[in-house]
Amino acid sequence: MSDPFSGVLNPTKEKALSDPFPEILFPEIPLTDIHVHVQSPEPVGTITDGMDAGGCARLGLIGLSPSSGAMLNDCLRRYKKAHPDRFYLFPRLDYGQGFWEDPKGADTKALAARLSEQPARLKAQGFDGIKMIESKPTSRRRLPWGLDSDVYEPFFANAEKVGIPLLWHVGDPPQFWDANQIHEFARKKGWLYDKPTDPSLEQVRAEAENVLKRHPQLHVIFAHFYFLSTDFPRARAMFQRYPHVFFDTTPGAIMFIDFLPKIDEARDFFLEWGHRIVFGTDMHDVGFARGREAGGGRMHRWTRAYYGTSELMPREFPGGDRIPEGQFFRGMNLPKTALRKLFQETVERMMGKKPAPLPVAP
Numbered sequence: 001m002s003d004p005f006s007g008v009l010n011p012t013k014e015k016a017l018s019d020p021f022p023e024i025l026f027p028e029i030p031l032t033d034i035h036v037h038v039q040s041p042e043p044v045g046t047i048t049d050g051m052d053a054g055g056c057a058r059l060g061l062i063g064l065s066p067s068s069g070a071m072l073n074d075c076l077r078r079y080k081k082a083h084p085d086r087f088y089l090f091p092r093l094d095y096g097q098g099f100w101e102d103p104k105g106a107d108t109k110a111l112a113a114r115l116s117e118q119p120a121r122l123k124a125q126g127f128d129g130i131k132m133i134e135s136k137p138t139s140r141r142r143l144p145w146g147l148d149s150d151v152y153e154p155f156f157a158n159a160e161k162v163g164i165p166l167l168w169h170v171g172d173p174p175q176f177w178d179a180n181q182i183h184e185f186a187r188k189k190g191w192l193y194d195k196p197t198d199p200s201l202e203q204v205r206a207e208a209e210n211v212l213k214r215h216p217q218l219h220v221i222f223a224h225f226y227f228l229s230t231d232f233p234r235a236r237a238m239f240q241r242y243p244h245v246f247f248d249t250t251p252g253a254i255m256f257i258d259f260l261p262k263i264d265e266a267r268d269f270f271l272e273w274g275h276r277i278v279f280g281t282d283m284h285d286v287g288f289a290r291g292r293e294a295g296g297g298r299m300h301r302w303t304r305a306y307y308g309t310s311e312l313m314p315r316e317f318p319g320g321d322r323i324p325e326g327q328f329f330r331g332m333n334l335p336k337t338a339l340r341k342l343f344q345e346t347v348e349r350m351m352g353k354k355p356a357p358l359p360v361a362p
Contacts, residue, residue: 025304026336030057031343033300034088034351035167035223035250035280036288037062041071043078043285048086050288054300057344058355060088061285062131062167073127079285080126080358088355090131090167093118093155104144108151116154123164126358128351129221130159135170135204137193146203148210156215165219165350170208171201171227173254183253183322201227212242219350221246221278229258232269239276246350248280249342253322256306260329267332274334274341278350279303306331308339 036059051059061079063072076089093115099106122130133139135147145151159166175181176191177200186192193199205226212218225247228235238245249255259266270277281303287295306313310333323329334342 022301022305024055024301026308026339027055029336029339029343030055031279031300031304032056032058032060032088032347033281033283033296034060034221034278034347035062035248035282036060036296037064037282037284038072038075038079039284039286041075043075043082044289046289047079047285048083048288050290050292050295050297051086051300053292053297055304056296056300058086058088059285059288060090060128060167060280060347060351062090062092064092064131064133077126077358080355084357085354088128088351089126090129091122091127092131092133100142103142108145112151112154115152116158119155119159119162119164123162123356124359126356127164128356129165129167132166132168135168135208137172137176137199137204138190140199140204141193141197147207148214152211153214156211156218160215160218163219165221167221167223167248168208169223171204173224173227173252174201174230175254177201209242212245216242217244219244219246221248221350223248223280224250224252224282225255227254229255229266232262232265235269236273239273246276246278246346248278250280250282252282256329257322259332263330263332267334270332270334270342271338274338275346275349277342278347279342307334307342308336309333 031054033056038061047059051057061076063076073091076087076091080087080089095106095111096114099111119130134143140147172191172193173186175183176186177193177198179192179194182192208222212220220242222245226235226238228238228247229251235247281296281299283296283299287299288297289295292298302313305311309331311331313329313331
């Protein structure tokens with residue numbers, strides 16, 4: 001296997017960014033982080049302090065836990081009630097009590113009906129979108145049907161009809177299918193997919209793209225750059241084929257590492273397709289309450305430097321320990337026009353300049 005870091009500059013030869021987490025760069029460009037998980041059923045009271053520490057105007061909050069879905073949805077609404085203009089809300093689909101303990105035993109007709117009514121109901125309740133994790137292999141391996149099956153067809157049709165966008169996790173990094181390439185952190189999480197019964201990356205992508213073909217007006221943000229950060233031609237083809245598809249930049253370490261040997265190509269892609277790329281971090285709400293020098297605010301300051309400067313970047317970011325010791329890498333050095341698209345304009349064009357209002361109680 002070739003060394004992906006062979007083209008990375010040596011920090012002993014060039015000066016790295018003087019402060020790994022500088023003050024807010026480009027403060028005139030407020031950012032929206034569209035991909036932040038809610039970690040507990042109780043809202044974090046100081047979350048906005050962490051947002052302000054990185055120049056963040058809004059978060060897209062995601063509720064994921066199937067066992068506490070109702071509680072997390074209530075927590076999402078309470079966040080928005082406290083700060084109506086600062087949070088887009090993405091609840092998870094409700095499959096009903098006990099579904100994930102025995103998916104094979106589900107009444108598929110009843111389940112299809114249950115899922116199909118949720119786009120209109122969630123939108124009426126003030127949610128801005130729907131988070132889908134069903135195409136991550138850990139979830140997909142438990143389902144006895146594909147996402148392009150009749151079970152989901154009424155749901156996708158109604159999501160398209162009412163105009164509620166999906167934040168959809170499809171697949172995982174390609175390395176997770178290879179026991180020799182997967183990082184130990186991911187292995188311990190149970191994200192190695194080397195069993196014959198595990199869905200392949202191409203299988204879950206094919207299911208998602210079958211849905212897009214049937215529903216051309218469905219608005220989708222594919223999380224984690226659709227795991228195409230090593231394949232810009234395929235990413236470009238996705239945007240050309242599906243005009244209502246967007247990618248978010250939730251990187252882990254994988255996206256940054258993938259961009260290392262091809263930062264100029266990555267920059268060109270962002271300049272060409274910035275109107276279809278939205279910013280995200282995959283942080284948690286509690287991470288914004290850990291003080292100025294930790295968590296979300298710190299990560300937002302770091303990524304402002306990464307996307308907006310050509311400095312050599314430090315490796316102090318989540319997952320940066322996977323970069324060989326002593327290695328630094330360049331920022332993408334996007335112009336301010338491109339930064340505005342990435343941080344603010346593209347997501348506002350898709351989601352609205354303000355989050356949907358909560359319904360007023362009678």
